[in-house]
Amino acid sequence: MRFMARERETAEQFVPGLDAKLREVPLEVLESKDSPGLSIFREFGGPGLLVGKASGGLGASLLEAAHIHRVLGSRSPSLAIAVNMHSCTVAAIPPGPGTEAMLGMVAAGGLYLASAFAEGIPGAGVIAPTLRGERIPGGWKLNGSKKPCSLSRSMDILTASVLLRPDGADEAELALAVIPATSPGIEVRPLGTGLVFPGSETEEVVLTDVEITDDSVSFFGKTDSLNAALTAGWLTFELLVSACYLGMASGLVERVSEQGRGTAADRMLLVGELETAMAAIEAVATEIMEGSGEPSTVARALHVRFAVQRAVERTSALATELLGGVAFMVGSSALLYTACRALAFHPPSRTGIAGPLDRFVAGEPLIVT
Known part of the structure; x- marks a missing residue:
C-alpha cells in the first residue's frame, strides 16, 4: 500500500524494523497497561532519534521526526x-556541556526523558514551574508534583523546571534540574482510571524532599530571557503532537483502504484530507529547520495544529463509520477513534489561544498569557 509510504520509508531509515515489529503486536496489547511498546522502541534505539549525531544519536530532523x-x-x-514527551524534552533542553553529555547518555543507553519542564513562546511569560526548591549544603531540595506525566514508569531521567535563587542573587531564576528517576523521594501515583493511552504510563510523579547536587542544576537567568530558548521546544511539541494524532487517524483510514470500505470517493476524501494536513506539518517543520523562530512561525505552527485537529476529527469519524458497528464494538476502531479525540485537550486550548492569534492576524504582537 502506498498510503504513508514516505513516512514508513523515513522510519525504516532511522529505526529499521521498528514498524514491522509494532505491526506484529495486536493493537489491544499495545494499548494496555502492560504494553511492550516503550520497550520495543528502546530496543530499536528510538530514544536517540532527535539526539544529534555528534552526541551519538540518530540525528533526525524535525521533518523526519514528524514522519516517524x-x-x-x-x-x-x-x-x-x-x-512525544521524550522527543519534545530532548528538543527543549538548552545547549550546554552538561546537557550535551546527558544527551550522549540518552543515545548510548537508550534512556527515556520525562518532563516536568515549563514551556514558553516569544512574547509570553514562562508557565510557572510545578516544582519548588530550597537551598541545602552542596545542592538543592525539591518538592512538588507533575501531572499528568507520561513515561512515569519507564523514565530514566526527570527533567524539571524550577524557580531557584542562586547564591548572591536578589531574586529567583528559572533553572533546569536533571533528576535521576531512581532518586529517593520520587513516587509515582495513579492518576485515575482513564482508558485513553493506557500504555503511555501517564500518571502523577511526586517529588518529596528530593535532593540534587549543584552540578545537576543549570540556571538560565530571568524568565523573560528564556522565550527564545524555549521556542524550539514549543514548536516541536505542536508539530510532533499533531503528527502523532494524524497517525492515529491514518491508522483508521489504513484499515478502511485495506478492507475496501466505502466508495472510492470516500477513500479519496479521507486520504486527501490527511495528506493535506501532513503537507502543512511538513511545510512548517521545514520553515523551523531553516532557522525561523519568529512569532509568525509560532502562529503558523499553532494554526496548523488546530487545522490538523479538525482534520483528525472529521476523518476519524468518517473512517470509523465506514468500518462499521461490529468493528467499533469488538474490534480496534474504537481504540483509535477515542484516542483521536484527545488532541483537543493538549495545550494550548483552542478557546484560550483564539484571542491572541486573532489579534496577531490583525497586526498586534503575539502575546499569550
Missing part, C-alpha cells in the same frame, strides 16, 4: 504520546 511520529500514532497511540 505519524507512523507511531498509526501503530499505537499510547506509544506515540509517550515518545
Whole structure:
C-alpha cells in the first residue's frame, strides 16, 4: 500500500524494523497497561532519534521526526504520546556541556526523558514551574508534583523546571534540574482510571524532599530571557503532537483502504484530507529547520495544529463509520477513534489561544498569557 509510504520509508531509515515489529503486536496489547511498546522502541534505539549525531544519536530532523511520529500514532497511540514527551524534552533542553553529555547518555543507553519542564513562546511569560526548591549544603531540595506525566514508569531521567535563587542573587531564576528517576523521594501515583493511552504510563510523579547536587542544576537567568530558548521546544511539541494524532487517524483510514470500505470517493476524501494536513506539518517543520523562530512561525505552527485537529476529527469519524458497528464494538476502531479525540485537550486550548492569534492576524504582537 502506498498510503504513508514516505513516512514508513523515513522510519525504516532511522529505526529499521521498528514498524514491522509494532505491526506484529495486536493493537489491544499495545494499548494496555502492560504494553511492550516503550520497550520495543528502546530496543530499536528510538530514544536517540532527535539526539544529534555528534552526541551519538540518530540525528533526525524535525521533518523526519514528524514522519516517524505519524507512523507511531498509526501503530499505537499510547506509544506515540509517550515518545512525544521524550522527543519534545530532548528538543527543549538548552545547549550546554552538561546537557550535551546527558544527551550522549540518552543515545548510548537508550534512556527515556520525562518532563516536568515549563514551556514558553516569544512574547509570553514562562508557565510557572510545578516544582519548588530550597537551598541545602552542596545542592538543592525539591518538592512538588507533575501531572499528568507520561513515561512515569519507564523514565530514566526527570527533567524539571524550577524557580531557584542562586547564591548572591536578589531574586529567583528559572533553572533546569536533571533528576535521576531512581532518586529517593520520587513516587509515582495513579492518576485515575482513564482508558485513553493506557500504555503511555501517564500518571502523577511526586517529588518529596528530593535532593540534587549543584552540578545537576543549570540556571538560565530571568524568565523573560528564556522565550527564545524555549521556542524550539514549543514548536516541536505542536508539530510532533499533531503528527502523532494524524497517525492515529491514518491508522483508521489504513484499515478502511485495506478492507475496501466505502466508495472510492470516500477513500479519496479521507486520504486527501490527511495528506493535506501532513503537507502543512511538513511545510512548517521545514520553515523551523531553516532557522525561523519568529512569532509568525509560532502562529503558523499553532494554526496548523488546530487545522490538523479538525482534520483528525472529521476523518476519524468518517473512517470509523465506514468500518462499521461490529468493528467499533469488538474490534480496534474504537481504540483509535477515542484516542483521536484527545488532541483537543493538549495545550494550548483552542478557546484560550483564539484571542491572541486573532489579534496577531490583525497586526498586534503575539502575546499569550
